[in-house]
Amino acid sequence: MVTITLPAAGAAPTRPAALRRLLAAAAAWYAERRTIAALARLDAHLLRDIGLPDRAEMHVVRRMLRAD
Numbered sequence: 001m002v003t004i005t006l007p008a009a010g011a012a013p014t015r016p017a018a019l020r021r022l023l024a025a026a027a028a029w030y031a032e033r034r035t036i037a038a039l040a041r042l043d044a045h046l047l048r049d050i051g052l053p054d055r056a057e058m059h060v061v062r063r064m065l066r067a068d
Contacts, residue, residue, distance in 0.1 A: 032065050 039047070039061060047053070052061070 032062065035065060036061055 036058060039052070
């Protein structure tokens with residue numbers, strides 16, 4: 001005889017949580033890309049005013065964004 005085990009009545013499936021994490025990661029990636037694009041449009045003087053080097057390398061900017 002084969003026994004099939006079903007999840008408990010109150011147990012929530014893990015797929016919605018995984019989907020939420022995926023959507024949150026996609027939203028964070030999109031926000032990061034928009035921020036980098038906006039910074040790329042600024043001139044050197046404005047970049048210095050906000051504390052970034054004149055020609056900020058993208059990996060430095062990404063690290064700063066992900067630190068928050």
